[in-house]
Structure formats: structure tokens, C-alpha cells
Amino acid sequence: MTKAQHIAAFTEMMWEWYRRHKRVLPWRDLKIKDDTQRAYLVLVSEIMLQQTQVPRVEIMFKKFIRTFPSLEALAHASNRDVILAWRGMGYNSRALRLRDAAKKIVQYFGLQFPQNMEELLSIKGIGPYTAAAVRNFAFNLPTPCLDTNIRRILHRVFIGPERRDGTWRKNDKYLLKLAGEVLDIALLSPTRPARGAPSPTLLRSSGATEGQAGGGQRRRQRPPPLGGRVGDGGKDWHAALMDFGSLVCTKNNPKCQQCPLRHRCTSVNRVKPHRSKLKAGSSKLREPGREIAGKFVPNRIIRGRIVEELRDAPKGLALNDIGGRVCIDWDAKEHREWLHGILEKLKRDALIRSEGKRLMLAE
Numbered sequence: 001m002t003k004a005q006h007i008a009a010f011t012e013m014m015w016e017w018y019r020r021h022k023r024v025l026p027w028r029d030l031k032i033k034d035d036t037q038r039a040y041l042v043l044v045s046e047i048m049l050q051q052t053q054v055p056r057v058e059i060m061f062k063k064f065i066r067t068f069p070s071l072e073a074l075a076h077a078s079n080r081d082v083i084l085a086w087r088g089m090g091y092n093s094r095a096l097r098l099r100d101a102a103k104k105i106v107q108y109f110g111l112q113f114p115q116n117m118e119e120l121l122s123i124k125g126i127g128p129y130t131a132a133a134v135r136n137f138a139f140n141l142p143t144p145c146l147d148t149n150i151r152r153i154l155h156r157v158f159i160g161p162e163r164r165d166g167t168w169r170k171n172d173k174y175l176l177k178l179a180g181e182v183l184d185i186a187l188l189s190p191t192r193p194a195r196g197a198p199s200p201t202l203l204r205s206s207g208a209t210e211g212q213a214g215g216g217q218r219r220r221q222r223p224p225p226l227g228g229r230v231g232d233g234g235k236d237w238h239a240a241l242m243d244f245g246s247l248v249c250t251k252n253n254p255k256c257q258q259c260p261l262r263h264r265c266t267s268v269n270r271v272k273p274h275r276s277k278l279k280a281g282s283s284k285l286r287e288p289g290r291e292i293a294g295k296f297v298p299n300r301i302i303r304g305r306i307v308e309e310l311r312d313a314p315k316g317l318a319l320n321d322i323g324g325r326v327c328i329d330w331d332a333k334e335h336r337e338w339l340h341g342i343l344e345k346l347k348r349d350a351l352i353r354s355e356g357k358r359l360m361l362a363e
């Protein structure tokens with residue numbers, strides 16, 4: 001089988017799987033005519049999904065959009081308002097990055113959400129994957145990209161499993177080229193979704209449920225059509241890869257036995273549990289943090305806890321109070337310098353500020 005034939009077989013199976021198992025998510029298939037509004041919703045979802053699981057984002061996305069219903073509303077929000085609206089998400093710097101991106105679009109692009117890669121990449125906080133995701137999902141402009149799901153699927157299917165330490169044998173340059181070749185063939189596939197309005201009800205009534213892998217038992221049923229205008233293939237194709245990576249070819253527990261690709265995949269039943277790159281007990285390459293009650297806690301967790309405490313303290317808290325709330329072993333003498341360092345970094349990141357001896361969320 002040639003490489004092109006292998007890719008064609010892969011894309012056909014993926015389309016088939018996606019027809020039956022597509023997830024219905026609040027930021028998908030947006031029936032919004034306003035390009036900027038559609039792109040805004042896609043951008044919010046993509047930034048949220050960077051470090052947060054889909055079920056949590058499903059909840060938080062709706063809340064965030066209620067608070068900031070448009071790009072313009074977010075662009076004018078204060079640090080404090082954005083951090084408050086980000087409650088429950090963690091990695092709070094993302095909220096400010098998202099607001100700053102909205103600001104830049106309003107200021108430099110006159111509320112017209114840019115569509116080309118160069119312009120999208122000129123916005124701080126929008127990297128190559130996010131730019132491509134906006135093009136695919138908001139503008140139906142098929143654009144190859146790599147995220148953790150796509151990288152994992154392409155590498156496992158066409159190259160082989162990851163190493164035991166979780167690293168890949170082929171680099172992203174190679175995989176992005178492969179992603180482009182695969183996308184081209186996926187869009188030409190005769191089994192590519194046909195035009196016609198997608199109906200979540202129809203999808204659900206087909207028997208497709210989240211969490212099911214493979215399509216073997218349902219092959220005989222005629223799958224419902226997916227919908228879309230010309231160009232929707234790029235949007236659907238990437239959504240298919242995301243769903244497949246989340247439900248079937250997962251990081252730690254790929255469901256090879258139920259996988260429709262099992263006869264074509266170079267990694268079937270070969271993915272081994274990842275070994276930590278570090279030996280147990282080694283702290284050499286660990287991210288910054290310290291042992292708290294016998295468990296290593298990274299500083300980023302403490303950062304999140306501090307912001308969480310300050311969300312509920314509009315008048316601020318003193319350093320000692322913060323220490324007592326975020327560390328069960330708080331000892332002012334021993335830990336003050338360490339906590340001070342974390343607080344200073346939070347200030348530099350514009351997440352908090354100080355007024356006299358009290359610390360509070362940034363304005």
C-alpha cells in the first residue's frame with residue numbers, strides 16, 4: 001500500500017467514525033453570520049481548552065460568554081473582572097492573554113477578526129495552533145495544524161507509538177507536513193461529509209454516544225450526514241481528530257481493540273504506559289515548588305490557590321494570611337521568602353497588586 005493509499009484509507013475511516021460519534025459542543029457548528037462574533041467564540045473556547053478538560057470548559061465557556069458576550073466587551077474588561085470571570089479554570093494568565101488579544105483585535109483590526117495566518121500570529125497570545133483553529137472552526141479555511149490530539153493520532157497511525165518517556169520520534173515540522181498531506185486527501189475523500197444541515201438530534205438518534213469507540217458494531221446502519229457549506233471539510237476534519245483523540249486514541253489508554261483504525265495503525269496494541277522522565281524522588285528537573293505535607297506541590301498550583309483566595313477577598317489579604325490559606329504547613333519564618341517570590345511573580349504577570357501590606361486582585 002502506498003503512503004497516499006494509507007492516508008486515504010485513514011481519512012475514510014475517520015470520516016465514518018466521526019459521523020457516528022461527533023460530540024455536540026457549545027462552540028461547534030455556530031450558526032452565527034457575524035464573522036467576528038463566530039471567531040470570538042472559537043478563540044475563547046480554544047484558549048480555555050489549552051489546559052482544561054472539555055467537560056469543565058463546557059460549563060465555564062457558557063458562563064464566560066454570558067459575562068463577556070462580545071469581543072468588544074472583553075476588550076474593555078479590567079484585569080480584575082477577567083480574573084473573576086475565569087474562576088474555576090486555573091492558569092489565570094490565560095484570561096489576561098485572551099483579553100489582551102481581544103484588545104489588540106479591536107484596536108488594530110477595527111473589530112474585524114483577522115483571517116490570515118500572518119495577521120493572526122501578530123496577536124500576542126495566539127500561536128500557530130490557535131491561529132489555525134480559528135481559521136478552521138470560525139472561517140472554514142482548511143489549515144493544517146498540530147495539537148496534542150492530532151500529533152498523537154498521526155504519529156501513532158503512520159509512524160509508530162511514542163517512546164516510553166512520552167516523546168515522539170518525528171518532530172513537529174515533519175508531522176505538520178504530514179498533517180497537510182492528510183488534510184488534502186481528507187477533503188478530497190468520496191466519503192467526506194456531504195452538504196446538508198447537521199442535526200444534533202439526528203446524530204443522537206443514530207445511537208452515537210460520547211465515549212464509545214469504534215464503529216464496528218454499527219457499520220451496517222446508514223450514518224446520518226454531517227452538514228456544512230463548501231469548506232466545512234476543514235472544520236469537520238479537525239473536529240473529527242479532536243474527538244477521536246479524546247474518545248479513542250487517548251494519551252494513556254488508547255482503545256485499540258475497539259478502534260476502527262486497528263488494521264491500519266502502526267501502533268495497535270503497542271502503546272505502553274509512559275515512564276516518568278525523572279527517577280522517583282529526584283527533584284533536579286522538577287518545576288519549581290516544594291514539599292508540603294510529604295507531597296511535592298508545584299508553585300503553579302500555589303499561584304492558582306492564591307488567586308482563588310484573593311477572588312473572595314476584595315479588600316485584600318496580608319502575606320501571612322495568604323500563606324496560612326494556601327499551605328497547610330505554613331511557617332512564616334521558613335516559607336515567607338518562597339511565598340514572597342511567588343507573589344512578586346503574580347504581580348509582574350498583572351494578576352495581583354499590593355496596597356500597603358495587603359495583596360489583592362489586579363485592577
Ligand code: SF4
Nearest residue numbers: 249254256259262265
Ligand atoms: S489502533 Fe490504537 S494506537 Fe492506533 S489509532 Fe487506534 S487507538 Fe490509537
